[in-house]
Amino acid sequence: MNAPASPPSAAPAPRSRLSLYLDLIRWNRPAGWLLLLWPTLAALWMAADGFPGWHLLTVFTLGTILMRSAGCCINDVADREFDRHVKRTAQRPVTSGALGAREALAVGAVLALLAFALVLTTNPPTILLSFAALAVAIAYPFAKRVVSMPQAVLGVAFSFGIPMAFAAVQGGQDWHLAGVGAAVPWHAWALLVGNLFWVLAYDTEYAMVDRDDDLKIGIQTSAITLGRADVAAVMAFYAVFLGGWAWLQALLGLSPLFWLGIAVGAAQALWHFTLIRHRTREGCFKAFRLNHWVGLAVFVGVVLGSRG
Template sequence: MSTQAVSPPSRLALYLDLIRWNRPAGWLLLLWPTLSALWMAADGFPGWHLLAVFTLGTILMRSAGCCVNDVADQDFDRHVKRTAQRPVTRGAIGTREALLVGAALSLLAFFLVLTTNGPTITLSFAALAIAIAYPYAKRLVSMPQAVLGVAFSFGIPMAFSAVQGGASWGPAAVADAVPLHAWGLLLSNLFWVLAYDTEYAMVDRDDDIRIGIKTSALTLGRFDVIGVTSFYLLHLASWAWIGLQLGLGGWFLAGIAVASAQVLWHWTLIRHRTREGCFKAFRLNHWLGFAVFAGTVLDLALR
């Protein structure tokens, strides 16, 4: 009895798997706070050019980050059931090839940044450095999710600089273009990243203990659920306070309220620490960011 041969996946299919193309939740987690900041900086619709730059740039840089992350973590990933079949880990894509894909995606993102202004271009180098450093933080930092939080939040000051910056380059130009409240939003967003990436880490807790990787879920220990909930509340409270200082009102607060309701739902998903519940909470987290973004857009459009 003959069996039909299964053809190997094409290079394109492997590359799409490498950048998690079928799992858009990852880039949506970066996109919503970046776009919220873009609307705040512009005091309304920022224009199609900046909307396209930051949307496409977010997708490209998240995809590039996946390439770097999979190369850095391949020795760990093969011991984790959820990640063992990633293309680099199983040998379908070589290390050099994956890094070249990541470099090409980063270069495309940089071309987009070149259409903005000097301060934003300056900030893009810092953003790239932090994104590259994150995968290696797991070996050194007890809560590497904090490093990820900075990397995932760097689109916020870049959004403000793209709207409010001029032609000058360098640190002084960045200081002039990025107001203090933009850095406050970055810090606020960092707490959201700590919340959802700790949920993600709770999924792999047993595997991470076995292979010796550092995560916020392990650092928090039995206080992980309390920690995640506290991170959510710190994020929403600080984001709401900064938004009110910028003149946002009722619709913005309605978005914050919808996001807060989702925090309660997430608590019900993670409180028993099941893999399924924690992964579902992480996977659907982008709706929390969308609620805040939608509230921001409506508030600025209807004022």
């Protein structure tokens, strides 16, 4: 006697537009915008030599979240043909077809305009720099087609809040006499370069997760370019970031309490070595996902070391 056939399983309920939009901007994964936020806030504290005020703190915190979310929209549209071949990204709303490319770009445009509205409450040098920041953010998703280490482009995009923070704090009324450069001191650009190496470190860890898939579909990443030197390079990137920021803070005269942040950040980087040395997907992704704690440690060190 044949067993009765099982009833067909119900089709999954269609997701609401809000749910798809939140998934599009990675709302449930705040680590992404925290990676941008900590160096930006650290720059605000350094530029102001202490608490920068509630206005700038609000502008840069909300602006960071909005622009990272807008960047996710652009990235998912640009990479939708690649992402469908990568297990980790195949179910993203645009890649899976749940959202159309135009709709995703419209969401990104609205978020970017909201961020720009916040920037308009600052000063002209910061507003001018925001256009450069937007251009780099748009360029990054396409860099992996032509650049062997596109993570360097991401590093510039993720670090541009640093000169913008200095411009917002120090861009006085006479900035136009010498151009935007007068509102952004040389050490702000040096901090950007140092932070770029941190981005190289954690995004190479991220690229190590997808290396096999990326090789199959033919895109370029730092993990592929570095080959078996990837782990050593990641640790060198951490060293340049932490060492460079420490050197700059010594020049700027922060109190010795700043070194507590550097020490905690270095300890975390050493722990990340134990996570990535065997190049497992799980270990590399965990190291990437927890990198925002490195940024938080350095930020706390800056706050403790500031005079104001």
